[in-house]
Amino acid sequence: MELIDILTKDQIILNLKGTNQDDVINELVDKLAENNLTSDPVSFKKAIYKRENEISTAVGYGVAIPHAKSKSVTKPTILMGRTLHGVDYGGQHTNLIFMIAAPENASDEHLSLLSKLSTFLMSETFRAKLLVATSVDDVVNAIEDHDIPEDTESADKPDSGKYIIGITACMTGIAHTYMAAESLKEAAAKRGMKVKIQTNGANGPENQLTASDVRNADAIIVAHDVAVDTESLQGKRFVDVPVKKAISQADQLIDKALSYDIRDSSANIDISDEEEPEKKSGINFYKHIMSGVSYMIPFVVVGGIFIALSFMFGIDAANPESDQYNVFAEFFSQVGGEAAFALMVPILAGFIGFSIASKQGLAPAMIGGMIATIGGSGFLGGMIAGFVGGFSAKYIGRAFKGVPKAFQGLISVLLVPLLSTFIVGAFMFFILNTPMSLLNVFLENWLTGLTGVNAAILGALLAGMMASDMGGPINKTASAFGLAMFAANIFEPSAALMVGGMVPPLGIALATTIFKNRFTLQETEAGKASYVLGASFITEGAIPFAAADPLRIIPANIVGAAIGGAACMALDISLKAPHGGIFVIPIASSAPLLYIGCILLGSVVTCIMIGFLKKPLSEEARKKAKAMDSII
Numbered sequence: 001m002e003l004i005d006i007l008t009k010d011q012i013i014l015n016l017k018g019t020n021q022d023d024v025i026n027e028l029v030d031k032l033a034e035n036n037l038t039s040d041p042v043s044f045k046k047a048i049y050k051r052e053n054e055i056s057t058a059v060g061y062g063v064a065i066p067h068a069k070s071k072s073v074t075k076p077t078i079l080m081g082r083t084l085h086g087v088d089y090g091g092q093h094t095n096l097i098f099m100i101a102a103p104e105n106a107s108d109e110h111l112s113l114l115s116k117l118s119t120f121l122m123s124e125t126f127r128a129k130l131l132v133a134t135s136v137d138d139v140v141n142a143i144e145d146h147d148i149p150e151d152t153e154s155a156d157k158p159d160s161g162k163y164i165i166g167i168t169a170c171m172t173g174i175a176h177t178y179m180a181a182e183s184l185k186e187a188a189a190k191r192g193m194k195v196k197i198q199t200n201g202a203n204g205p206e207n208q209l210t211a212s213d214v215r216n217a218d219a220i221i222v223a224h225d226v227a228v229d230t231e232s233l234q235g236k237r238f239v240d241v242p243v244k245k246a247i248s249q250a251d252q253l254i255d256k257a258l259s260y261d262i263r264d265s266s267a268n269i270d271i272s273d274e275e276e277p278e279k280k281s282g283i284n285f286y287k288h289i290m291s292g293v294s295y296m297i298p299f300v301v302v303g304g305i306f307i308a309l310s311f312m313f314g315i316d317a318a319n320p321e322s323d324q325y326n327v328f329a330e331f332f333s334q335v336g337g338e339a340a341f342a343l344m345v346p347i348l349a350g351f352i353g354f355s356i357a358s359k360q361g362l363a364p365a366m367i368g369g370m371i372a373t374i375g376g377s378g379f380l381g382g383m384i385a386g387f388v389g390g391f392s393a394k395y396i397g398r399a400f401k402g403v404p405k406a407f408q409g410l411i412s413v414l415l416v417p418l419l420s421t422f423i424v425g426a427f428m429f430f431i432l433n434t435p436m437s438l439l440n441v442f443l444e445n446w447l448t449g450l451t452g453v454n455a456a457i458l459g460a461l462l463a464g465m466m467a468s469d470m471g472g473p474i475n476k477t478a479s480a481f482g483l484a485m486f487a488a489n490i491f492e493p494s495a496a497l498m499v500g501g502m503v504p505p506l507g508i509a510l511a512t513t514i515f516k517n518r519f520t521l522q523e524t525e526a527g528k529a530s531y532v533l534g535a536s537f538i539t540e541g542a543i544p545f546a547a548a549d550p551l552r553i554i555p556a557n558i559v560g561a562a563i564g565g566a567a568c569m570a571l572d573i574s575l576k577a578p579h580g581g582i583f584v585i586p587i588a589s590s591a592p593l594l595y596i597g598c599i600l601l602g603s604v605v606t607c608i609m610i611g612f613l614k615k616p617l618s619e620e621a622r623k624k625a626k627a628m629d630s631i632i
Contacts, residue, residue: 007078007143010035012136016083016097024087025049025066028079028099037101040072044101058090063121067100077101080139082130096121096130120146125541128529160192164254165213166221169200169228170243177201180223180246187250200228209233219257221246226291227355236262242287291355292386293483296348297579299340300486304494304577306336308588311576344487345382346370352386357394363417365389368424375433378440379484388427392420440488456570459496463565463602466500467539467557475539482578491574495595496565498537498575502599503564504557505534505541507606511614514607518614523548534603537581549614556609564602568595 013031018024025048033041047068051057058064081097089097098121120126120143129142168180181197188195196213199206209232214220220238222228223246230238239257246253310317310332314324318333346369353365368385372378396419400411465478482497512519512527519527526544533541546553573595577588582596589595 006076007080009136009140011077011079012139013079013081014133014136014139016081016087018083018087019085020087021089024081024083024089024097025099028066028081028097031079032073032077032099032101037074037077038070038072039074040070043072044068044070048099052090058092058094062086062093062095062127063098064089064092064094064096065098065100065121067102069102069104071104073101073103075103080130082133084131096127125526125529125533128532128541129525131532132528159194162191162193162218162258163195163213163216164188164193164219164221164257165196165198165209165217166223166246167198167200167209167228167230168222168243168246169224169226177243180243183247183250184221184223184254187254191254193254200224200226217262219254219260220262221253221257223253225287226294227287227351227358229358231358238262288352288355288387288390289383289480292348292350292352292383293480295351296344296483299344299347300483301577301579301584303336303340303344304486304491304575305580305584305588306332306340308576310336312587341487342373345373345379348379349382349386349389352383353390353393356387356390357397360397360412360416361390361393361420364393364420364424367421368428371425371428372433372436375428376437376440377428377433378436379487380440381428381432381436384432384436385424385428389420389424392423393417396420443488452570455492455572456566458493459499459569460562460566462493462496463500463503463568464558464562466497466565467504467561468554486578491576491590492569492572494578495573495575495589496568498578498581499564499568499599499602500561501537501539502534502581503561503602503606504539504546505530506599506603507534507557507560508542508545508553508610509534510603510607511610515611515614515616517616518611520617535582537579552613553610556606556613559609560602560604560606562602563605564598567601568598571598573598 011031013027016024016027018027025045029038029041029045029048032038032044038044047070048066051068052066057066077100079099079101081099083095083097086093086095088094126142126146130139133139133142164184166181166184168177168184170177170180177199178201181199184197185195196209197207198209211232211234214232214234214236217236220233220236222230222233222238222240223243224240225243237260239253239260241253310329313326313329314322316322317324317326317329319325320330346366349369349372350362350366353361353368355361356365365386366389368389369382372381372385375381377384393416396416397412400415403411462478462482465474468474478497478500482493485491485493509527509530512524512530516524523545530541530545533539542553542557546557571591571594574590575585575588575595577584580588585595586592
């Protein structure tokens with residue numbers, strides 16, 4: 001049974017009228033009764049709320065999947081509701097609600113449907129298609145594109161008898177985590193291998209590996225850009241790579257993992273004693289920084305938005321001695337500036353240390369980060385404190401490996417954190433804080449003094465770097481600079497960086513609309529989703545187009561982003577929330593309309609360049625490309 005067989009057109013509501021969780025549940029249950037799919041809507045609604053009271057079915061990413069069994073349900077059914085304004089569902093802002101109804105005597109069929117539907121909804125492109133759908137036919141087409149029956153060729157392959165397991169975790173825990181997992185699953189399935197991948201997503205680990213999984217595994221792959229707890233892997237050797245490698249090189253990684261022969265107990269090694277080539281090449285350094293940044297970002301976003309809300313009451317409204325004083329302004333200022341912002345650097349340092357030395361590195365690195373905040377060395381000082389604290393804890397821990405196990409607990413909770421904290425504390429207090437604080441003051445004064453052409457050049461550089469490799473090292477270098485300035489209360493670079501992240505998908509989306517004859521039919525369809533992705537500051541919407549035609553798309557992205565970023569900084573526009581796209585601009589930007597104008601300017605430039613650089617495709621070539629895509 002396919003999803004489209006039980007989610008029919010008359011079970012889709014594109015414009016839910018409800019403004020809260022109860023309203024939308026009522027609308028969907030009413031639709032269920034209207035279609036004669038339940039004989040007792042009241043009892044089914046009770047079953048839905050019983051499930052919600054156990055744990056909310058809001059799964060994140062703007063999606064909720066309420067589900068229940070009831071004897072009043074006549075057959076397994078899915079209903080879909082969409083609300084563009086969004087509702088608070090289980091404490092999460094939600095736009096898409098899928099209700100699954102199953103008869104009471106069904107053999108957990110609704111759970112299998114839930115699993116399948118959840119897999120679909122992990123795709124940002126799929127969710128975006130549902131959000132931009134203008135008719136129920138658009139929804140049906142989006143589901144049909146994803147609801148492809150399993151490949152009979154791979155199903156006929158003999159069981160290889162091999163079992164591969166893995167863990168995937170990206171910086172945000174949204175797109176690449178699940179893309180990597182799906183890539184590994186598909187590659188393993190083609191070989192007739194059994195596979196289980198744990199995804200460490202934004203809502204925590206899913207499909208968690210068990211001790212039995214690890215014991216029975218023939219190969220293990222860990223693909224991550226942030227710290228992952230590998231203690232559960234029982235010391236077995238595993239392939240350790242960044243997430244993107246799992247997406248693009250799944251077959252090669254499986255070959256490498258199988259070559260380790262971890263079923264042979266003599267081949268098992270202490271993974272802390274042997275580093276993979278990827279680690280030695282410096283990717284590990286990048287991973288530690290990204291781990292710290294990923295944990296810091298929520299503090300940055302919350303702090304910036306709360307400070308922006310405080311300023312809405314007046315520049316001095318948070319000061320009790322000012323005539324503008326407002327108690328709510330003081331509340332927002334205290335939560336955002338005195339709490340969230342104060343924790344940014346210690347959190348950054350702490351989780352860099354955690355990435356290096358696991359739990360033992362957290363305390364010394366975080367304390368070092370707080371010393372960086374107190375001593376004025378700021379974001380850069382916090383990064384260094386994270387590395388000093390983390391590596392101190394790691395090597396002190398190794399030095400005491402030979403101590404009898406009876407004393408290991410005392411060493412891990414007392415000796416290691418005590419000695420490593422002394423090392424990082426002394427380093428920060430006596431050596432680093434003074435010169436780093438002077439450097440920060442110089443940098444802040446220089447940036448504050450930038451005006452006109454100089455500011456425009458910096459804005460163009462930052463935004464262009466942001467658009468150049470869309471998540472790669474150049475992009476992250478620009479992001480790190482912006483976060484450093486953000487921590488120093490300089491918010492103009494953040495505005496330029498967000499322009500650089502939003503322009504590529506928006507410019508490409510415009511190009512697929514205006515210059516349709518330059519793209520295949522599938523690319524034109526994907527361009528619609530890029531509008532939503534770009535507006536949400538999800539640069540990944542541009543990646544498929546850049547991968548397909550890098551020599552034309554990437555230069556257009558960089559030039560458009562650079563022009564938008566230059567205009568943004570030349571106009572002295574600031575942004576007090578470095579993430580969130582269109583959703584934070586109205587409250588976090590110093591000039592929302594001008595800022596949106598800069599984004600549109602860059603997007604139009606990218607669009608025009610793409611139209612000029614790409615040659616038109618014949619109608620026959622477009623149809624042929626669509627046919628090839630359907631075969632693949």
